[in-house]
Amino acid sequence: MHLNGTKLSLIVLFAVAWCFGPQYCAAQNSSAPAPRQPILDYIGKSWGELTRSINDCATVVDPKITTASVLYVPADFTVTGELHALEKRCGVEIHTLPVVIRKLGEIDTNMLHPHGLLYLPDRYVVPGGRFNEMYGWDSYFIVRGLLSDDHIELARGMVENFFFEIEHYGSILNANRTYYLSRAQQPFLTSMILAVYSAEKEKGKEDRSWLERAYGYALRDHDMWLEPEMRAGDTGLSRYFDFGDGPAPESLKDEKDHYRKVVEYFLSHPEPSAGRFVERLPNESKELGPGMIYVLRLCDMPRTMERPHCGELKQFTLSRDFFKGDRAMRESGFDISFRFGPFGADTHHYATVCLNSLLYKSEMDLAEMSEILGRKPDGQSWRQKAEARRAAVNKYLWDDVKGEFFDFDFTKKVRSNYEYLTTFYPLWAGLATKEQAKALVANLKSFEQPGGAVMSPYHTGAQWDSPYAWAPTQMILVEGLRKYGYRDEAERISYKFASMVAENYVKEGYIVEKYNAVTRSTDAAVTSGYSMNVIGFGWTNAAYLEFLKSLPEAKRTELGGVH
Numbered sequence: 001m002h003l004n005g006t007k008l009s010l011i012v013l014f015a016v017a018w019c020f021g022p023q024y025c026a027a028q029n030s031s032a033p034a035p036r037q038p039i040l041d042y043i044g045k046s047w048g049e050l051t052r053s054i055n056d057c058a059t060v061v062d063p064k065i066t067t068a069s070v071l072y073v074p075a076d077f078t079v080t081g082e083l084h085a086l087e088k089r090c091g092v093e094i095h096t097l098p099v100v101i102r103k104l105g106e107i108d109t110n111m112l113h114p115h116g117l118l119y120l121p122d123r124y125v126v127p128g129g130r131f132n133e134m135y136g137w138d139s140y141f142i143v144r145g146l147l148s149d150d151h152i153e154l155a156r157g158m159v160e161n162f163f164f165e166i167e168h169y170g171s172i173l174n175a176n177r178t179y180y181l182s183r184a185q186q187p188f189l190t191s192m193i194l195a196v197y198s199a200e201k202e203k204g205k206e207d208r209s210w211l212e213r214a215y216g217y218a219l220r221d222h223d224m225w226l227e228p229e230m231r232a233g234d235t236g237l238s239r240y241f242d243f244g245d246g247p248a249p250e251s252l253k254d255e256k257d258h259y260r261k262v263v264e265y266f267l268s269h270p271e272p273s274a275g276r277f278v279e280r281l282p283n284e285s286k287e288l289g290p291g292m293i294y295v296l297r298l299c300d301m302p303r304t305m306e307r308p309h310c311g312e313l314k315q316f317t318l319s320r321d322f323f324k325g326d327r328a329m330r331e332s333g334f335d336i337s338f339r340f341g342p343f344g345a346d347t348h349h350y351a352t353v354c355l356n357s358l359l360y361k362s363e364m365d366l367a368e369m370s371e372i373l374g375r376k377p378d379g380q381s382w383r384q385k386a387e388a389r390r391a392a393v394n395k396y397l398w399d400d401v402k403g404e405f406f407d408f409d410f411t412k413k414v415r416s417n418y419e420y421l422t423t424f425y426p427l428w429a430g431l432a433t434k435e436q437a438k439a440l441v442a443n444l445k446s447f448e449q450p451g452g453a454v455m456s457p458y459h460t461g462a463q464w465d466s467p468y469a470w471a472p473t474q475m476i477l478v479e480g481l482r483k484y485g486y487r488d489e490a491e492r493i494s495y496k497f498a499s500m501v502a503e504n505y506v507k508e509g510y511i512v513e514k515y516n517a518v519t520r521s522t523d524a525a526v527t528s529g530y531s532m533n534v535i536g537f538g539w540t541n542a543a544y545l546e547f548l549k550s551l552p553e554a555k556r557t558e559l560g561g562v563h
Contacts, residue, residue: 036548036559039505043541046511047151050536052132053123055082057090059132060117062177068093070116072178074168075100077119101181104171104224105243109181115249118176121164122157128513128536133175134161136185137333138539141472143192145542147199148549156196162189163217171224174331182244183331187358189221190365208373215369222362225355232351233410236392238359241348242327245320251330255529260296262343263316269342277322277345281315324348336529337455337464339420340407343528350407350416353397357425360389364430390431403439405432419446421455421473427480437484444489451517452497453477461527468524469497469517471543478547494547495555501544502559511544513537 052059060069069092073079079094087094095116099107109115117133124134125142139158146155162172172189174180193214200207224230225238232239251258266274281295296316322345329335329344332352340347367382396408399415404423407416424440426432432440447453452469459466474497481490500520505511508522513534516523524533548556 039502039511039544042505042509042511043145043545044149046536046541047125047146047149047154050125050127050129050538051123051154052126052134054117054119054121055086057086057092060090060092061132062115062117063130063132068114068116070095070114071119072097072112072116073119077168083119097178101168101170103227104184105182105229106170107181109179109244109249110246112178112181115178118165118169118173118178118181120161120176122160123154124158124161125154125538126536127538128534130532130534131175133177134158135175136172137188137472140188140192141475141539141542143195144475145538145545147195148542148545152196152199152203155192155199159189159192159196159214162192162221163214166217166220172221177250179249183242183327184224185331186333186354187221187225187362190218190362190369193218194365194368211369212373215366215373218362218366218369222359222366225359232408235351235396235408235410236388237351237356237396237408237410239348239351239410240328240331240355242324242331244327246323247318248323248327248330251326251529255531258529259318261528262322263296263318265342267316277319279317279319281317321345334422334455334464336462337420338458338460338462339416339418339456339464343462346409349409349411351396351410352407352422353393353405353420354422354425356389356393356397357422357429357431360386360393360426360431361429363389393426393431398436402443403436404443405436405440419443419457421447421453421477424473424477424480427484428476429480430483432484434484437486441481441484441486441489448493448496449517450496451500451515451520452493454517461525462529463514463524463526463531467516467518468514469500470514471497471537471540475539475543475546478550482550491551491555494551495559498544498547498551498559501540510535511537511540513540 054060054071060071069090071083071086071092072095073083075097077096079096083094086092093116097107098111101107120134124139125146126132127135127138127142139162143155143158146152146158161176165172165176169176169181171184172187174183174185193211197207197211197214229241229243230238247259263278266278296318325340325345325347326343328347329337329340332344332347332354334344336344338344340350363382363386367379367386370376370378370382393405396415397405399406402417404419405426406418406423407420408414409416423443427437427440444453446457449467449469452474454466454469455473456465464470474493478490478494481487481493497515500515500517501511503520504515504522512522513536514524515521522533524531548559551559
């Protein structure tokens, strides 16, 4: 059959338009289903490869920050013979923290030299191969993956480690490193507790005594977010806040020239807020290092003529307020995005959709735990607290005109207009009304791409903005859509993401932390902050397993077979 040029062009144009229509495009880059068993074998094997134990010499090293191998134990903790043996066997230094820590912020992390790993009693799974520490919000999704793959004991051990952190380090930490003793991360503890409790119950083991103990730690974790420093003004909502000062140590070592790029950005974008973040210092100032002031010399003779702001040789420092925002952004887990202004500089000024949705869910989870444990009055009290939070979220974070939830700057009394995938957290938490859910689904088009849902519609060069899709937010989005009855949308997003993961596994032989949802690839051209695309990867494993399990049989077959 012969086609003339006009007909052929129309056919090609129609095919391209169909493929990239976000409601219909699936695995367009794949000519055949990805084989199921190899990727499942990879995931099964990776749990072991990503498991760490304090008793393993290799675990104590921080591959991201080259220092001596140091393990810190709590001030109120007895160093056991096993730890002394570890010290001799591995050449590790064991230090005791200088103070007993009962609350976040009770120790100045800048006074700890050198930084090191914080002791945890049980084995744990790290996000990817370059990490040796257990992370806060990553671990919820890892726990989900472990439970899906029937590793219940390991999942429970990770939850026990979080109990240890609350007891001895004052909070669930960003991760168990000394430089994280000043900040937490997104609160998923109640979700982890109930996931483990339910998995054990399905196996015929209903451990109410464990749930009773877990309830006490969950209460302490929840109440940490109600401390004065964590409150978002008088809104009745909470915010992200890091008790530390100065640059984040992990950024100094792990994000090449990040703070220098931040200064250059603000100097070349003299918006009203820039003056709050960058200050000029006399040329004779000496670099003071990672304390209250961090000095950068941006200007030198060969480059001065290329930079208008370098009329005279000058040194610059980022302000204390910038570093507060930068650290708070890292506590959010979304490091880095421009959601709270350039480089997240104003994060600590916002009541956020994600945090308050999670706290609402925590309150509802605590109500459920109370009722399981026979504490009906406590259950009623938690539901009242959750309802008060829902009312505050609707008052400050819901935009009825745009049909989305937005973060609220409580210092300026203004709601953000930065569209972000966390707008779907209220669905996952069960906080949204049916009308709100309908409006949110109508706005799914702002985020949906061939490989799933991107974090935002904005190309900022940051890894938590467009064009990247991340497993944890895909899971929250998909499960939120299902909860409100939007099954077709949930299946479409989960299939797009899972098929993208499978296709790239076939090509490359591994799974990574994030994907380019526009090109359906692992390409990561990040220019702001942390730029790697780490192989592993715990939460991507979890998303693939959960999506494979929840998709209809026909879609599972297209992904390579029925799981």
